[in-house]
Amino acid sequence: MQIKGFNIKYIYNENSIDRSTALNGVSFTFNQGDFICIVGKTGSGKSTLVQTLNALLLPSEGYVNIDEFFITGNKKLKKELLKKKDKKQKKDNKNYSNLRKKVGLVFQFPEYQLFSNSVINDVMFGPLNFGFSKEEAKTMAIKALSDVGLNENYYEKSPFLLSGGEKRRVAIAGILASNPEVIVLDEPTAGLDNKGKVEIMKVLTTLNNLGKTLIVITHDMSVVQNYAKTVIVMSEGKIVHKTIPDKLFDEVDLEEYSLEVPLFIKFKKLLKNNGFEGNLEKISSYQDLIDEIIRIKGSKLNG
Amino acid sequence: MNKPIIEFKNINFSYDQEDELILKNVCFSINEGQYVCLIGHNGSGKSTIAKLLCGLLNYQDGEILINGIKLNDENLEALRKDIGIVFQNPDNQFIGSTVEDDIAFGLENRCIEREKMISLVHDFSKRVGMENFLSKQPEELSGGQKQRVAIAGILALDLKIIIFDEATSMLDPQGVEEIRKLVFDMRKKDPKLTFISITHDMEEAYLADKVICLKDGEVFLNDTPENVFKHEEELKSIGLGLPFIVKIKNDLLKHGIKIDENIKNIEDLAGFLCK
Numbered sequence: 001m002q003i004k005g006f007n008i009k010y011i012y013n014e015n016s017i018d019r020s021t022a023l024n025g026v027s028f029t030f031n032q033g034d035f036i037c038i039v040g041k042t043g044s045g046k047s048t049l050v051q052t053l054n055a056l057l058l059p060s061e062g063y064v065n066i067d068e069f070f071i072t073g074n075k076k077l078k079k080e081l082l083k084k085k086d087k088k089q090k091k092d093n094k095n096y097s098n099l100r101k102k103v104g105l106v107f108q109f110p111e112y113q114l115f116s117n118s119v120i121n122d123v124m125f126g127p128l129n130f131g132f133s134k135e136e137a138k139t140m141a142i143k144a145l146s147d148v149g150l151n152e153n154y155y156e157k158s159p160f161l162l163s164g165g166e167k168r169r170v171a172i173a174g175i176l177a178s179n180p181e182v183i184v185l186d187e188p189t190a191g192l193d194n195k196g197k198v199e200i201m202k203v204l205t206t207l208n209n210l211g212k213t214l215i216v217i218t219h220d221m222s223v224v225q226n227y228a229k230t231v232i233v234m235s236e237g238k239i240v241h242k243t244i245p246d247k248l249f250d251e252v253d254l255e256e257y258s259l260e261v262p263l264f265i266k267f268k269k270l271l272k273n274n275g276f277e278g279n280l281e282k283i284s285s286y287q288d289l290i291d292e293i294i295r296i297k298g299s300k301l302n303g
Numbered sequence: 304m305n306k307p308i309i310e311f312k313n314i315n316f317s318y319d320q321e322d323e324l325i326l327k328n329v330c331f332s333i334n335e336g337q338y339v340c341l342i343g344h345n346g347s348g349k350s351t352i353a354k355l356l357c358g359l360l361n362y363q364d365g366e367i368l369i370n371g372i373k374l375n376d377e378n379l380e381a382l383r384k385d386i387g388i389v390f391q392n393p394d395n396q397f398i399g400s401t402v403e404d405d406i407a408f409g410l411e412n413r414c415i416e417r418e419k420m421i422s423l424v425h426d427f428s429k430r431v432g433m434e435n436f437l438s439k440q441p442e443e444l445s446g447g448q449k450q451r452v453a454i455a456g457i458l459a460l461d462l463k464i465i466i467f468d469e470a471t472s473m474l475d476p477q478g479v480e481e482i483r484k485l486v487f488d489m490r491k492k493d494p495k496l497t498f499i500s501i502t503h504d505m506e507e508a509y510l511a512d513k514v515i516c517l518k519d520g521e522v523f524l525n526d527t528p529e530n531v532f533k534h535e536e537e538l539k540s541i542g543l544g545l546p547f548i549v550k551i552k553n554d555l556l557k558h559g560i561k562i563d564e565n566i567k568n569i570e571d572l573a574g575f576l577c578k
């Protein structure tokens with residue numbers, strides 16, 4: 001399954017004086033099994049973009065295409081796109097509720113997502129809504145909660161009376177439980193402790209290895225470095241780069257986009273500039289770097 | 304300056320009387336002018352401590368002293384005037400219907416005269432890079448923009464104690480740096496300003512005067528960053544990592560490569576390793 005964006009524009013408050021253009025001509029193709037990180041300065045349009053993917057926001061111009069779905073708020077365009085399609089497809093494109101089975105979105109602020117009186121009910125809601133039985137939904141919810149590090153002590157608690165990081169975990173579990181084909185997460189690691197971050201990114205990687213498409217907005221460059229297959233840089237409502245993480249950190253002027261390289265890469269560059277004796281070219285992980293330093297410095301110490 | 308401005312003495316706290324204790328015999332003190340980082344795993348009690356400190360939650364057991372005065376119902380309002388918190392979720396901060404009203408709200412409450420207020424609102428919205436958004440509604444902002452506005456609203460108040468509860472978690476890397484610099488400048492101008500930052504960013508914690516680490520509602524470590532981060536295994540056991548520089552130094556030391564103690568940043572480390 002592919003996700004394609006065709007020249008998407010999104011304008012907030014379109015018909016009023018304080019209209020503001022958040023997306024200004026965005027086109028992309030995401031393939032099944034991609035692991036994409038979206039990065040960019042505050043206000044560059046990241047959250048707006050991902051909300052078009054499950055039709056929470058409908059593009060003012062242009063459209064998103066995912067399988068039988070055409071997502072646009074432009075009525076004329078939509079009519080055109082669906083002109084020769086059959087009844088079922090026309091119906092699917094009315095309220096997009098079937099689309100949301102396919103594309104699950106975790107919001108930037110978990111509070112927007114939580115609504116139920118207990119954690120378990122909150123996480124069961126998705127599966128129940130998509131037609132699973134109560135028992136099935138519960139099994140799926142328990143698995144998802146365990147994936148985000150929450151055990152049975154949390155099931156009956158109110159999601160609103162949890163700590164910030166616990167809320168985020170529940171919000172992520174809520175989407176994982178429904179098992180969508182495309183998982184979109186807006187800043188999933190913000191507010192998580194280190195262990196939570198590593199565990200959740202591992203779960204996402206496993207899902208990606210099973211063929212799911214992952215789209216992750218993040219400000220954490222180490223997440224980009226360690227997990228992304230492709231990285232997209234947004235600036236002023238446009239996609240300005242689409243590349244692999246190594247190239248992003250090597251070739252792109254990150255300062256222009258308020259970004260920076262991860263510390264490991266910064267350190268590697270410092271070594272290079274200081275004339276480090278070892279071979280830094282092939283080093284792609286923290287452990288490689290440590291091994292290389294040990295090879296050079298250790299031999300000196302010993303000999 | 305070694306005057307304690309905040310003291311927690313044997314604080315036990317639970318949200319619900321019947322429930323288990325969320326904070327257990329918490330004791331610590333913070334001196335005037337210090338920059339303290341509060342770290343700990345998710346759910347360890349950091350935000351709870353911050354809310355107690357601002358008088359947003361009442362405590363039943365133990366004592367909290369602000370500037371030597373015990374915090375209680377009578378003096379709460381007076382003491383609260385000097386303390387400000389930027390919440391973990393900026394939506395909890397917003398009261399005004401526009402960004403401008405919002406930054407002005409705290410100033411109005413403190414009866415700042417109108418002209419001064421307007422100039423402060425403009426000054427601080429500019430310092431956080433939000434001067435072009437003054438007439439917008441807070442709900443019309445991106446995540447990072449909301450955090451910037453919430454920060455401006457607190458920094459403008461000329462407070463004695465400022466608490467950031469993960470206040471920059473949604474900012475891009477340079478945004479984090481800008482706010483850090485802004486706070487640094489304010490502390491330089493007013494050495495008595497006490498700044499408490501709740502964070503999961505160990506790079507930030509490494510820069511603090513002091514780090515207090517919580518584990519399941521108890522103070523687990525309370526020391527200089529240098530000393531706190533010596534406890535690699537203990538920190539790992541509660542799900543926390545190390546600052547990058549400390550991690551590299553430790554990993555090299557495990558292989559017999561000892562790095563000079565005075566090396567505290569990666570620039571110096573790179574220089575040292577290339578000698």
Ligand SMILES: Nc1ncnc2c1ncn2[C@@H]1O[C@H](COP(=O)(O)OP(=O)(O)OP(=O)(O)O)[C@@H](O)[C@H]1O
Pocket residue numbers: 012013020021022040041042043044045046047048049108442443444445446447448473475
């Ligand atoms: N509901 C809204 N109404 C009007 N304008 C909005 C709304 N939401 C966002 N905007 C504006 O659209 C632009 C893009 O916002 P968006 O939330 O997509 O940014 P972002 O890249 O996710 O930023 P951040 O990293 O800070 O979360 C911003 O300038 C923002 O002020």
Ligand SMILES: Nc1ncnc2c1ncn2[C@@H]1O[C@H](COP(=O)(O)OP(=O)(O)OP(=O)(O)O)[C@@H](O)[C@H]1O
Pocket residue numbers: 160161162163164165166191318319325343344345346347348349350351352391
């Ligand atoms: N309003 C509340 N009512 C009941 N329990 C609460 C409430 N707020 C938090 N808790 C519980 O108290 C404990 C401490 O929460 P707190 O918010 O202080 O943690 P924290 O250290 O700030 O965590 P995080 O890093 O996730 O923000 C958690 O187990 C949480 O579930």
Ligand SMILES: [Mg+2]
Pocket residue numbers: 046047048108186445446447
């Ligand atoms: Mg956003």
Ligand SMILES: [Mg+2]
Pocket residue numbers: 163164165349350351391468
């Ligand atoms: Mg918290």
